[in-house]
Amino acid sequence: MAKSWLRQYPAGVPSEVAVDAWPSLVALLDESLHTHRERSACLCLGRSLRYAELDERSLQLAAWLQAQGLARGERVVVMLPNTPSFLVATLGVLRAGLVVVNVDPRSSARELEHVLKDAGARAIVVIDQAAATLQQALEKVPLQHVLLARLGDLLGPLKGRLVNQLAQRVRKLVPNFQLPGAVPFMAALARGKRLRPAHSRPALGPDDIAVLQYTGGTTGPSRGVVLLHRHVVAHLLQSRAWYAPALARIPPGEQPLTVGALPLHHAYGFHLIALLGLFTGGCTLLVPQAQDTGALLKTLARHRVHAFPGAESLFAALLRHPEMAHVDWSSLVLCIGGGMAVQPATAAAWAARTGCALCEGYGLSEAVASVCCNPVDNRGYSGHLGVPLPGTEVVLLDDAGCEVPAGTAGEIAIRGPQVMAGYWQRPDETARVMAPGGWLRSGDIGVMDEPGRLRLVDRKKDLIFVSGFNVYPGEVEDVLAQMPGVEECAVIGVPDERVGELVKAVVVRQGGGGSRPNEADVRAWCEANLTGYKRPRVVEFRSQLPKSTVGKVLRRALREAG
Template identity: 55%
Template structure:
């Protein structure tokens, strides 16, 4: 039994056992306090331009007023489909201040994936960057979206620099495919109109929905984790308390600064970068394309920074890059690894090169996201996911749902705390599968706990594949691939990959003998975003199945 929270003995001095999420009635309260308190500080640094809290405040008020003028009702969903650009935090603050719900969308989604999410969420409006407008054009007629606010890369960079950046993005790098969205209103136009409109301030309670964060949950159908205002507020305060032992070492007079290379549509960056920085009056360095490692390092070489949340893939890519030493890493106080397992070799190299150990944490979209983390005062890599963070309870359950009480025994990790979602959007059946009678969320990950309360993941109960920190559900890959002409049946599994942790492998039985792996991969490219696409295609005469015909993916993963 773990009622005594044995892990509290492993907390660094000064970290509380619990936090008070009731300090704010909503994320709006948290943001508006920071807008007022830190008005003259830099909130975001992007492409060499600093944007203050005051400007973010004013622009989000204008956009909120504009959105209200469209006739949306309190609780309506508004999608955001952009990379890490300053318009993202403005859009999020505007949507929440107007009384609406943020629907975070991966900008690399295909039209099929985007259509599902817009229809499922019932989004009536979308704020999107023009680079991905062609995708929206293909599916908008099949969705409830009535209003489009269209941003460009250079919107917030001033006339001269903005014009130049947009020219390069459109004409030189050719990153904006042709599209037709005749009724779209430009981001700058929406701000301009909103400045002349009144902003009504709806009453927002802790139990109002703040975000729909889409995830596969326990099955392949993408569904929205319902994150209430109090869930995200709690996780911001939990993360702040957890980082405090090392962040208090930031010299007086130096603004706490974090690197945001993780995409803001991912709940890790949404909470642990954007909202946490907002709470602490920090500066966030926005990295629009983390895959461009030379550009990331060039940007970081211009800054002093203290906090760097990332996934193993990014830590690895940076640490092995020839330009790594052009950056001053000596001010780094906390490197948080999440989204996927941190590998010991990457942790070792990162510590050698920066002097700052990677603290591996663990969480899910359903937990806003952080549930556990290694102490930020750790001086070495533990290979565990750490201990439950303040206010969080974790236990291990056997297949019958009973708590595992023998030390070292495996069980499914179950999580309870103020950051746990209210359920899946309009899916009571799916919610019932993952929530226990006593309020724990069943993660689908199999873990073990040591006598100090440190948890370690040892297996996965569900067939999910984890690619660079993103969940890939075999059902979805199989559904798409099986529609490819020439495929009789198929099964998707995860295989180890040095760069991404796992990669998708597709095992296929052909209907058409002439079918090639390249044809299948090309078909998947058209219908699924990159991280879901099969890297390996293997052909077989038949797939292993149960007596009732269910494909045995586990046998494909463990060939005899």
């Protein structure tokens, strides 16, 4: 196929990457930890953690996990916010030969229960703020090993104690819970230190599983995207090559500092902040609670930041805050916008305020995180999603699976070394999205112009984008359908200036009338069963839903009705 997009590549960016340069993600990370051992790996709440300490701490955790009898390839859930513990846990799990399963710490008990059961998890590393949620989930899904982390872990004895007291006693972030047998995270590291001599480094290969990244389904619960070691290595190589022209503008001798405000449990933050930062020898400025915009800006004002991966809602929130004027943005050389569409007004205001253009990209969990990106040497907002990354091919297909001409809308199909192996234990769903020749059918509708630049025009899967997070209507509808008094329901997205889209639920009461459930009932039900960003912010009651002649609910008609 003609790869017209290669002409858009900045000078020095290769068309392919050497995907076999490391046999595994662990080999790549081991080398980086050794090479950069005297550098800071992360900064969090004023505390720096060096690569050497990250190396040692993660090996301690790996030794502890192996001592519990966890065998190579078994799954460990990591349910942590953006703290040094997240990096230690991730590396420790991988270096023990195990599989990382990222879970949002804000998940409901129902959501956590599903992941634990579906992944067949043997262990979990959980923040104490989510311990009550885990307690509920464990009533239905027994788990053999629970490691309990606290916000102040690895921040030093004095600062750590203060942070923990503030979280528990002042801000009341830690609900009451009972987890008999749970092992404190720091105690596991201490025991792992004594077990280090017995730690065996597993001989992992490119086809071993590294990560199960759970992503929602359009008609049911979330499913695990299987990412092998070679997929993650390839994506890191692609990303490093693509961002290199921008990062080359950092003054010699300065270590790259990346803002870690996006949640690291999300595919975008995990791969493009946590792992890429470690691979390139950079330092990540970890922000445990980026929702506090003022506090985030005060943190940024104390540092010279070079790279800022974010989402439209985050950039827009920062621009609205008065503290934005107190940050020195002169060191910023790279801003990546992903997760949801960047609005032209936000892009223009951001460039005017910071002097650094927002560079928009496109990706999905099924391709690790990234598929396309605008060239990072662009000085302005392009309005499109860029071109395929090195080694990646993109075609647009019609309903019959035939390639459409340039300028014609079609389903985005992707082939490249970062494309997943499939969905965990779901061969039928895998077969529906993986076409012959290794092509992944994304379910998104796009248009590609003659130079190979991609533009997204529709969401075939009815995805709702809330602050960069994907909300799948089917999952929310499944929760609502279980609510007493609900006959049927439909969930759609409605535009919102702050977060991109809001979740709207259209509910038909049993019998088509009555006053219960009411809006407060629906909100309470969803609060108990859904993560915050998935909960409907708009609730409408109708006597019936619009349907096709075969009884399918017409979400399009609901969107058009407003």
